[in-house]
Amino acid sequence: MKDYCFRNNLETRIQQKSAKWKPAKEKEKQSKTSDTKLASLELYRQGLNIDEIASKRSLSNGTIVGHLTHFILTGEINVLKFVSKEKIAPILKAIDEHGDSQLTVLKNALGDEYTFTEIRAVVNYRKRTV
Numbered sequence: 001m002k003d004y005c006f007r008n009n010l011e012t013r014i015q016q017k018s019a020k021w022k023p024a025k026e027k028e029k030q031s032k033t034s035d036t037k038l039a040s041l042e043l044y045r046q047g048l049n050i051d052e053i054a055s056k057r058s059l060s061n062g063t064i065v066g067h068l069t070h071f072i073l074t075g076e077i078n079v080l081k082f083v084s085k086e087k088i089a090p091i092l093k094a095i096d097e098h099g100d101s102q103l104t105v106l107k108n109a110l111g112d113e114y115t116f117t118e119i120r121a122v123v124n125y126r127k128r129t130v
Contacts (some may be wrong), residue, residue, distance in 0.1 A: 040053055106123075
């Protein structure tokens, strides 16, 4: 853009713009997201179940599940807290066959005996171990 303005004898105020403004805001948002996940993790470590954490934090159960299954990626929560050992292999097979980008595709392939929570937990487990 500077070159274009120079070649066409135009004034530019581009140097007055802060290049760090947008990334700083994104970093702040990431920090808040991380803080809310950590708050859910702390309550979980205190022995509260998903329903209790959701109620206490005024968030949906799905949000809390998302927070907690995130910590499977970091190794702070064991995948077996969300899914039985017997269900892991079939979910991993479905991930190999269908990918992990759409949980609904996996759920349809696996059937009603598998929950989205179990599938999400194993997807995060797989990401951690690959």
